[in-house]
Amino acid sequence: MRERVRLRRDQRGALSSWPFHQLGQHLAYKARRAGVPFLEVDAAYTSQRCPRCGHTERANRSDRDHFRCRRCGLAGPADVVAGVNVRDRARPAWVFVTAPAPAP
Known part of the structure; x- marks a missing residue:
């Protein structure tokens, strides 16, 4: 930032x-x-990790704006890819947070 x-x-x-x-x-x-x-999500490596295959490498993010996975070839805007990774990390916890309380 x-x-x-x-x-x-x-x-x-x-x-x-x-x-x-x-x-x-x-x-x-x-x-x-x-x-x-x-929810707070650990953002470590979210901009370097491929949401499709899980491959994490610094070279996946050639510059600030672009992402291309060196393993599977997924490409797109780096911020969108990082956002998908953050969403995927939050999903398991989100189900827990938003689940209705069990009836007594």
């Missing part, structure tokens, strides 16, 4: 000093307040 956002010089310090953990806490608070389930 820091590398992609362009701000005025006087705003840069405020953005850089705001830790991502604090951002997650703020989002969780807002979600609870609105009654929306909130």
Whole structure:
């Protein structure tokens, strides 16, 4: 996020000093307040992992915008592929969070 956002010089310090953990806490608070389930997913390697075959390699992401799996050839926008991987990681936990409570 820091590398992609362009701000005025006087705003840069405020953005850089705001830790991502604090951002997650703020989002969780807002979600609870609105009654929306909130899940935190480990984002490690989501932009390098192929959602089709599971192959993870740095070379799958040749640049910031493009993804092409070196094993199966799946290609697409890197952000979309990373989003699919995040969704797939959240799915098992989401079923648990959204499942109705058992009857007493």
